[in-house]
Amino acid sequence: MTWNLKEDRPIYVQIVETLRMRIVSGVYPPGSRIPSVRELAAEAGVNPNTMQRALADLERMELISTQRTTGKTVTEDESRILSLKESIAEEETKIYFVKMGELGFDHRQIADFVKKAADGENNEIGGYTLMGGE
Amino acid sequence: MSALIECRNLTKCYQNGVPAVLDMNLTIESGHIYGLLGPNGSGKTTLIKMINGLLIPTAGEVLIEGNKPGVESRKIISYLPERTYLDAQNKVSDMIAFFEDFYEDFKPDRAWEMLENLGINREARLKTLSKGTREKIQLILVMSREAKLFILDEPIAGVDPAARDYIIRTIITNYNPEASVMICTHLISDIENILDDVIFLKQGKVVLKAQVDEIREKAGKTVDQYFREVFAC
Numbered sequence: 001m002t003w004n005l006k007e008d009r010p011i012y013v014q015i016v017e018t019l020r021m022r023i024v025s026g027v028y029p030p031g032s033r034i035p036s037v038r039e040l041a042a043e044a045g046v047n048p049n050t051m052q053r054a055l056a057d058l059e060r061m062e063l064i065s066t067q068r069t070t071g072k073t074v075t076e077d078e079s080r081i082l083s084l085k086e087s088i089a090e091e092e093t094k095i096y097f098v099k100m101g102e103l104g105f106d107h108r109q110i111a112d113f114v115k116k117a118a119d120g121e122n123n124e125i126g127g128y129t130l131m132g133g134e
Numbered sequence: 135m136s137a138l139i140e141c142r143n144l145t146k147c148y149q150n151g152v153p154a155v156l157d158m159n160l161t162i163e164s165g166h167i168y169g170l171l172g173p174n175g176s177g178k179t180t181l182i183k184m185i186n187g188l189l190i191p192t193a194g195e196v197l198i199e200g201n202k203p204g205v206e207s208r209k210i211i212s213y214l215p216e217r218t219y220l221d222a223q224n225k226v227s228d229m230i231a232f233f234e235d236f237y238e239d240f241k242p243d244r245a246w247e248m249l250e251n252l253g254i255n256r257e258a259r260l261k262t263l264s265k266g267t268r269e270k271i272q273l274i275l276v277m278s279r280e281a282k283l284f285i286l287d288e289p290i291a292g293v294d295p296a297a298r299d300y301i302i303r304t305i306i307t308n309y310n311p312e313a314s315v316m317i318c319t320h321l322i323s324d325i326e327n328i329l330d331d332v333i334f335l336k337q338g339k340v341v342l343k344a345q346v347d348e349i350r351e352k353a354g355k356t357v358d359q360y361f362r363e364v365f366a367c
Contacts, residue, residue, distance in 0.1 A: 007356075008350060008354055008355045010350045010351050012347055041306050045303065045306070047306065047328045047329060049166075049167075050346075050347070
């Protein structure tokens with residue numbers, strides 16, 4: 001989850017996505033303090049105002065909150081984090097379906113690919129053994 | 135946010151009669167990082183030199199916190215010119231002493247720290263150092279002031295990519311949130327992530343002043359790609 005901000009979409013949107021991933025994957029565990037705006041801005045190589053805007057977005061989504069003494073902390077509401085995780089999974093699945101659709105596969109065929117991969121028939125992709133494979 | 139710099143109908147004609155800056159109206163506010171972008175000969179350096187009082191406008195005016203360029207404006211603007219003016223006979227430590235003597239707001243500790251992080255020997259004479267290293271030293275000196283406005287004319291062009299990253303991080307972490315930075319460069323993709331706003335100049339006029347994310351949102355392009363489109367030859 002390094003910062004990859006080269007795409008042609010707004011920078012703050014990409015920052016929000018990276019920080020969201022850090023929260024759902026436990027890089028920033030529930031209730032933990034996240035680094036300051038300046039630290040994060042320096043790490044990502046972005047303007048502090050842009051980082052501030054991204055953090056305000058996360059705050060609006062109630063994924064983080066500002067504490068008077070400890071700075072910004074991740075929500076302790078694990079069900080909120082779980083539902084975010086599920087919505088990211090849905091987005092990723094949609095993207096996968098769109099790409100496979102562009103290759104000309106229908107939904108049944110796509111489901112077969114997923115099943116094959118899950119069953120371990122295709123557990124070597126690009127020279128890497130997928131986790132959970134045999 | 136108050137206006138730090140106000141250009142009103144600012145015009146500069148050189149002797150050949152062609153205006154380098156023409157009837158420009160521009161406001162620079164506190165707390166922003168601006169990218170001043172434009173093709174060669176679009177008036178970027180002329181504008182910067184007028185802000186710094188190095189060129190006298192042919193018409194119109196430029197005001198810094200309400201005053202014309204002068205002693206007061208030099209106290210609050212830290213300027214990195216496109217060419218170095220440091221005496222090559224001097225040692226790095228001499229330059230620190232010189233800046234400390236010259237500017238009330240110069241923070242030598244900050245300069246020493248950056249020199250150390252970039253592995254620059256403080257007792258080296260400038261003439262023994264490479265062009266890129268001299269540029270780094272010049273930038274370190276300029277960034278070690280507690281200025282209200284930093285004007286950086288091509289700060290990273292001669293510097294290697296790793297040091298560029300360090301310099302960009304330095305710009306983000308060092309500047310006071312109330313201060314503004316104006317960066318003039320052709321290396322847009324290297325700096326666009328740290329900019330709040332971009333100012334596009336063309337033939338001495340401002341053709342666009344917008345937020346970076348606004349451009350990305352509206353044009354669906356990075357500022358670098360957008361620039362190539364607007365100024366396609």
